Amino acid sequence: MSVSLALAAAGTVVAVALAPHAAAAGVPAPSPVGISGRGAAVPFKEQEAEYAATNGTLIGPDRLYGRLPSEASGRQAVTLDATGEYVEFTLTAPADAMSFRYSLPDNAAGTGRDASLDLTVDGNRLKSVPVTSKYGWYYGGYPFNNNPGDTDPHHFYDETRTMFGSTLPAGSKVRLQVSSTGGSPSFTIDLADFEQVGAPIGKPSGALDVVGDFGADPTGATDSTAKIQAAVDTGRAQGRTVYIPRGTFQVRDHIVVDQVTLAGAGPWYSVLTGRDPVDRSKAVGVYGKYAGQGGSRNVTLKDFAIMGDIRERVDDDQVNAIGGALSDSTVDNVWMQHTKCGAWMDGPMDNFTVKNSRILDQTADGVNFHMGVTNSTVTNTFVRNTGDDGLAMWAENVPNVKNKFTFDTVVLPILANNIVTYGGKDITLSDNVMADTVTNGGGLHVANRYPGVNSGQGTAVSGTITAARNTLIRAGNNDYNWQFGVGAVWFSGLNEPLNATVDVTDSEILDSSYAAIMNIEGATNGLRFDHVRIDGAGTYALQIQAPGSASFNDVTATNIAQSNPIHNCVGSGFRITRGTGNSGWYADPPACTGTWPDPKWTNGGVPGGGTPPTDPPTDPPTDPPTDPTVNLAKNRPVTESSHTDVYPAANAVDGNANSYWESANNAFPQSVTVDLGTAEAVRRVVLKLPPAAAWATRTQTLSIQGSTDGTAFSTLKASAGHTFDPAGGNTATVTLSGTPTRYLRVLITGNTGWPAGQLSEIEAYTG
Incomplete structure (x- = not known):
């Protein structure tokens, strides 16, 4: 099966996972889980x-x-x-x-x-x-x-x-x-x-036990709030870890932590749950002291679950899993579910980290760094089914500075965005996977929006916003309020113009539900797109609704639903600087229509604006053909039998004919194997050596092999001598029959010019 969405962006090394499918089952669609090198490494x-x-x-x-x-x-x-x-x-x-x-x-x-x-x-x-x-x-x-x-x-x-x-x-x-x-x-x-959960984590040496030492009830039959609070207070006073053993504990108000480690037996075993039966504004949560109370610091929360009982959204109620101000603190391997927010952090606070955690089924945000949060991070965390933004920073009245959301997977925010920064200086939003935005938002959002976000208070977007190596799948939406779509990546200067350096680099925007990239609500300047692949958009590649400026370098777009890939009614008010390597997204003049088109999804969806079939499809739909002029091997993951000195196999897929792979000497056979990401009908392989005159003519004896699973390889082209002559560009072309191949291998058994395998480029084409 060929699915063009699974191709990596130029300059990236990723593989979009496709779930196996049975006949008469679902339409094949890229999964946000298991993308190599991006998103959370889930267990x-x-x-x-x-x-x-x-x-x-x-x-x-x-x-x-x-x-x-x-x-x-x-x-x-x-x-x-x-x-x-x-x-x-x-x-x-x-x-x-x-x-x-x-x-x-x-x-x-x-x-x-x-x-x-x-x-x-x-x-x-x-x-x-x-x-x-x-x-x-x-x-x-x-x-x-x-x-x-x-x-x-x-x-x-x-x-x-x-x-x-x-x-x-x-x-x-x-x-x-x-x-x-x-x-x-x-x-x-x-x-x-x-x-595979495994056995519970045992009590650390010297730790206080909330059950054995303080009488908390692991059956959940009685309220353990006061007893766990007493354990935490004693742990702080004595400098000892507080251990939550296996059990389910009723907690009906905040456990307030400061200068203490609260550790469980693992999130499948140690569970805090509960809500006050009378005062519904009180519920289970682990909180630092608020900034007005001096804040908390040096706190570690790890290896337990907070399972709430929140069934409505009341923004004034602090019924979040984690909250307050926690400086120099870490949340590690905590499962948060059925609370209002997973973590709503009110600064000023500094150096806070959430990592290796799961945040599920919230009525509002997954995480919100709310005002005055600095040098803080959410990393390697899986977020799904939030009632509002998945991961958010909101610099309301107090600056947020140098925060990071990295290596996170954010799926299905039911309202708003997968990942967003409202204001903020020198923010990093990188190495993430964002999928399946539902409404009123996009996948990745950078904006001067919401109260308290303005340059007068130093809270507006400023410095450099780094959005690198992200993958967005089915992001954005056809917004029912605006009556037009929100882009998978979008920018807003609603409160005031957005004037900062915003670098969107080495990223993929796949199967966008409306436009791929959008700006709206005030000028947006300083956008720089570099090495970005857009594959599939329900309407446009670019949806320009406000003035501003942007530069584009090595940005490619395919499978755009509208014949004109740009919608722009502000004309020259939005300045586009085009570098090299661009294709598929630019038009002059752009479209400027009085009506907004219904989206038509080119991959993973049903054409025709979103109407599902009345009956399940009897066969998976035919995938769109891969562009025969695209080198499928460029910047793909690659392995080798060996290499010598500073000549690894990565040099053979970097797009630079002057760099090359060389195997160990005097040790034939040698091979290089490229993972194309999905099985493709490869019909032409172009092999290159550096074109420099110093390279004498040589003949390499080689065969081409292929595999769909990386284990069982078949011969696509029998072994033969192929001559590389500098006078002819030092290139050899091998034609193939088009057998579906994901793992493409060049096996070299001889070289008349040097006792090793040598290749500067392996290029694979479907035509």
């Missing part, structure tokens, strides 16, 4: 329901707000609505636990319904797993309510988790099956994540 293997074995009904693909598949990962899912219907996943690696994402219909009162699904392993029923809709289904406008009488239902999905009790080997078949429709008329399954 689970993810499988989408639409590619699993099922006797249920495929829904989607669809991206229209308010429809059930529009909030599913990949915009597709499977609905089970009869006893005996199931989705069955086959494990690709050993696992002892799973979490799965699902939706139940709301009840008439808007209070949610409770039901269960049977979990079977290899045909044997293991247990019943409870599911609920009480954390989903919001209605009306911001900040939303639970009244089904209002319009615009959304936030349909939730996640639950369960352990198997033993480790299941790869190949095990894990089935979610309907045993009764009495609790719910239907069950929609989006995906499942399988992982």
Whole structure:
């Protein structure tokens, strides 16, 4: 299968993962999980329901707000609505636990319904797993309510988790099956994540135990708030770690931490949960002291879960998993779910890090660095199904400076953006994966928006904003408020013009739901795009709605739905500087129409503006052809049998014919293998040596081999001598039959000019 979205941007080394698919199942669509070198390195293997074995009904693909598949990962899912219907996943690696994402219909009162699904392993029923809709289904406008009488239902999905009790080997078949429709008329399954949790983490030496030393209740039957607070206070006074052993602990108010380590047995084992039964503004959370109280510092929170019970959004209620001011502090391997925000941090505060964590099913933001947060980071963190921005910085009245969001995966923000900085100086938003924006936002956003963001207070966007090596998949949306689309990457100068250096480099913008790049609401200057690949946009490559300036170098665009790739009604008010290596995104004159087009998704979606098929497709759609003039091997991952000195195989795919790979001497055979990312019908391989006159003519004896899995290789071209003559450009061309090939290997067994394999470029083309 050839999917052009899986191709890497020039200058990047990534591979977009494609889920395996069965016949008559979901439309193949790139997954945000498992992209090499980008996003969070998650501990689970993810499988989408639409590619699993099922006797249920495929829904989607669809991206229209308010429809059930529009909030599913990949915009597709499977609905089970009869006893005996199931989705069955086959494990690709050993696992002892799973979490799965699902939706139940709301009840008439808007209070949610409770039901269960049977979990079977290899045909044997293991247990019943409870599911609920009480954390989903919001209605009306911001900040939303639970009244089904209002319009615009959304936030349909939730996640639950369960352990198997033993480790299941790869190949095990894990089935979610309907045993009764009495609790719910239907069950929609989006995906499942399988992982190897292992044993609980033991108590650190010298640590205080909240159960053994302070009497906290691990059964969750009684309120443990005061006892855990006492343990934390003692830990600070004595300089000792405070340990939360295995158990579920009722916590009905903030645990306030300062100069202490609070550590659990692991987020699958140590769980803080709860909410005050009378005062609903009080709920489980671990907080630093607020800045007005002096703030907290030197805090470590690690290896536990905070599972809230928040079912509505009230912005004045501080019912977040983590909050306050925490300087010189770290949150490590904390699972945050069913709270208002995962972490809402109110500065001034400095040097705070969230890492290796999961943030799921929030009613508002995943993380918000709110005013006066400096030198702080969220990294290697997985965020999904937030009610507002996934990861945000908001410099309200106090500057945010030198913060970073790096190596994070942010999927399905139900409102607003995947990743955003509202104001901020010298901010880094890099090495992330952003996917499936739903409404009122884009994938990556840089803006002078929201109260308190202005240059008079030093809070506006300033310095250098670095957005490097990001991958955006199905980002942006056809906004139902604006009645036109929001770009996957977008900029706004609503409060005042955005005047800063904004570098968007080495990135991919794939299958955008509306435009790929957009600016709006006031001038935006200083944009610099370099080595960016746009593959698939529902409407335009560029949507220009405000003055400003931008430079473009090595920016390529393919599969743009509109024949004119630019929409611009401000004319010369937006100045474009074109460097080298650009293609597919520029037009003069651009389009300027009185109406906005409906989006047509060129990959991973249904053409025609978002109307899903009435019946599941019987076969996957035909993928768009790969451009035969594009070198599929350029800057792709590459391996080698050996190299000598400073001549690695990376030199053979860097686009520079003067740099070269050379193998170990006197040790034939030698090989170089390029991962093209997906199986492509390669019909022509061009091999090069440096064109310098110092290179004498030589003949290398070589064959071309191919593989779809990187393990089993077949011969695409038998071994033969190929002559490289400087007078003819030192180039040899090998024609092939077009056998689908992902891993392309050049195997060299001889060289008349030097006792080693030598190549300066390997180029692969489909035509």
